[in-house]
Amino acid sequence: MPRATFRRFAKKSRAFLLQKPNGVLTDRVQKVGPERFGIVAVDCAKARSRFLFADFYGRILLEPATLPHTRGDFRAAIERVRQAIAQHDVRDCVVAIEMTGDYHRPVQRAFRAADFETRLVHPFTSKQYRQPADPGNKTDDTDLGGIFRAATHGFGLVEPSWPDDYRTLQVLRRHRRDLVDKRAQLFCQIKETLHALMPGYAECFCHLFEAPPPLVFARHTGSADAVKQLGVAGLEKIADDARLFCQRATFRKIVAWAEQAPPGAAPSPARRRMLATLDDDRLAKTLQITALERDLAALVVRTPYVLLLALPGVNIVTCADLAGELGPIANYASANGITGRAGLMPMRYQSDQVDHANGPLSRRGNRRLRAVLMQTADNLIQCNHYFQDRADHWRRAGKDARWMRVKVAKIFSRLAFALVARGQLFPHEACLQRHHVLGKILEFHVEHRTPAAQVQSDLDAAIEHLPRRARRALAAPLKEELDKLTRRRGPQPLADILPLVLARLLGRVVKSEPEDADS
Numbered sequence: 457m458p459r460a461t462f463r464r465f466a467k468k469s470r471a472f473l474l475q476k477p478n479g480v481l482t483d484r485v486q487k488v489g490p491e492r493f494g495i496v497a498v499d500c501a502k503a504r505s506r507f508l509f510a511d512f513y514g515r516i517l518l519e520p521a522t523l524p525h526t527r528g529d530f531r532a533a534i535e536r537v538r539q540a541i542a543q544h545d546v547r548d549c550v551v552a553i554e555m556t557g558d559y560h561r562p563v564q565r566a567f568r569a570a571d572f573e574t575r576l577v578h579p580f581t582s583k584q585y586r587q588p589a590d591p592g593n594k595t596d597d598t599d600l601g602g603i604f605r606a607a608t609h610g611f612g613l614v615e616p617s618w619p620d621d622y623r624t625l626q627v628l629r630r631h632r633r634d635l636v637d638k639r640a641q642l643f644c645q646i647k648e649t650l651h652a653l654m655p656g657y658a659e660c661f662c663h664l665f666e667a668p669p670p671l672v673f674a675r676h677t678g679s680a681d682a683v684k685q686l687g688v689a690g691l692e693k694i695a696d697d698a699r700l701f702c703q704r705a706t707f708r709k710i711v712a713w714a715e716q717a718p719p720g721a722a723p724s725p726a727r728r729r730m731l732a733t734l735d736d737d738r739l740a741k742t743l744q745i746t747a748l749e750r751d752l753a754a755l756v757v758r759t760p761y762v763l764l765l766a767l768p769g770v771n772i773v774t775c776a777d778l779a780g781e782l783g784p785i786a787n788y789a790s791a792n793g794i795t796g797r798a799g800l801m802p803m804r805y806q807s808d809q810v811d812h813a814n815g816p817l818s819r820r821g822n823r824r825l826r827a828v829l830m831q832t833a834d835n836l837i838q839c840n841h842y843f844q845d846r847a848d849h850w851r852r853a854g855k856d857a858r859w860m861r862v863k864v865a866k867i868f869s870r871l872a873f874a875l876v877a878r879g880q881l882f883p884h885e886a887c888l889q890r891h892h893v894l895g896k897i898l899e900f901h902v903e904h905r906t907p908a909a910q911v912q913s914d915l916d917a918a919i920e921h922l923p924r925r926a927r928r929a930l931a932a933p934l935k936e937e938l939d940k941l942t943r944r945r946g947p948q949p950l951a952d953i954l955p956l957v958l959a960r961l962l963g964r965v966v967k968s969e970p971e972d973a974d975s
Contacts, residue, residue, distance in 0.1 A: 475609060478614045495608065518540050550575050552612040589601055625780035632749065632752065632773075635744055646671070656717055671735050687711060749772070754910060765897070766887045767887055800826060802815050832868060843867075846864070881922070
């Protein structure tokens with residue numbers, strides 16, 4: 457086989473830019489003329505906004521006015537802008553809106569629906585353009601001036617459009633993250649309440665919240681004295697009534713703790729009711745998180761981000777987090793765009809002959825994306841042998857732990873960009889064998905007890921994003937898994953699903969069962 461040859465291109469030096477690439481208006485202004493190019497500046501608040509209309513030179517075409525956030529007021533404001541456009545012969549126009557959480561979204565949607573091009577101005581940017589003109593004077597009208605000047609200098613940025621699946625992914629993964637944080641707070645509150653009632657009881661279990669028995673016993677007893685009175689037989693009866701499976705050694709461990717436990721707080725009905733309420737809230741949030749994770753899985757397998765499952769340390773939830781915060785990979789020119797948006801780059805200070813090129817990390821960036829990348833880096837260092845070896849080498853070299861996390865995030869961003877953008881699986885020391893892409897999906901759905909119909913649908917969707925040359929290689933390990941299932945006794949729903957998956961991988965046509973004549 458002839459050896460592959462690769463062309464090496466000289467690295468082009470980065471051009472010096474005075475404006476943001478996705479905020480440039482120069483070509484359009486030159487085409488129609490500055491006096492024929494209009495900019496609508498909007499300073500948004502929760503219930504109302506302030507807007508003005510001016511040409512590129514700054515000549516006011518509509519004086520600053522208040523815009524309440526109602527359908528009729530939006531329609532009237534847009535009509536006023538259109539009349540001004542016709543009166544002053546404005547041939548091109550953009551709407552520059554200052555970002556304000558989600559409060560700017562109604563204004564953005566209203567102007568978009570009216571076929572106006574909308575640009576977003578970051579509050580940090582408008583502040584920098586306001587302060588030189590009005591130092592120490594901050595009003596809505598001076599903010600409009602800063603927004604207008606930022607737009608004319610190329611800092612009114614075009615927001616890339618996301619497909620609905622990515623928007624839904626972002627909403628669901630942020631909701632899940634919020635529930636996980638709230639459940640973590642419940643863990644702390646339950647431990648504090650449990651320690652007050654039953655000191656040392658939580659330490660009897662390696663994982664207090666992963667299985668039901670520990671808290672079931674705590675809610676039924678509420679004190680060490682109650683445990684001693686029940687004994688092993690009483691705890692076994694509680695387990696049988698709750699249909700829990702526990703080893704006899706667990707009961708003995710709990711009774712042994714009760715014999716040596718220090719005195720706790722009086723097991724008043726109020727404290728026990730508080731423990732039960734907190735635990736019910738935890739169980740409810742756990743069910744919500746499980747349902748959300750199934751929904752996230754159904755969405756992420758329909759995106760090319762599913763290929764990231766080839767990396768050990770990346771699971772379905774991590775893929776959903778990355779897809780929800782990164783969005784379509786086509787919005788990034790290279791892997792540097794991912795880490796640059798997250799602010800994972802050193803700052804530089806240079807003046808004359810002084811040059812500090814490796815300063816601290818940028819404090820400006822997408823915090824949610826940075827958190828996802830940092831969490832992924834932690835997972836890779838713990839679960840991926842390639843990154844474990846790299847981290848051990850850096851640790852022996854005396855590197856800082858924070859530096860290692862950023863370095864791993866940078867390497868991962870390059871791998872992720874290559875996998876997702878190209879849609880190809882390629883050999884790399886950090887990647888597992890390719891069949892683990894589908895194996896992880898199967899394992900996830902088994903743990904979450906997903907209905908068979910959704911498992912089949914998710915596997916079919918994942919196969920569509922796998923390269924055709926790699927599909928046949930995935931069939932052998934799945935065939936082995938099917939053989940293991942068929943040798944087991946009892947109901948095995950996966951045994952009905954895997955033959956259909958194998959048929960899809962091998963390119964065979966699966967015939968559907970004939971419908972009844974009466975149906």
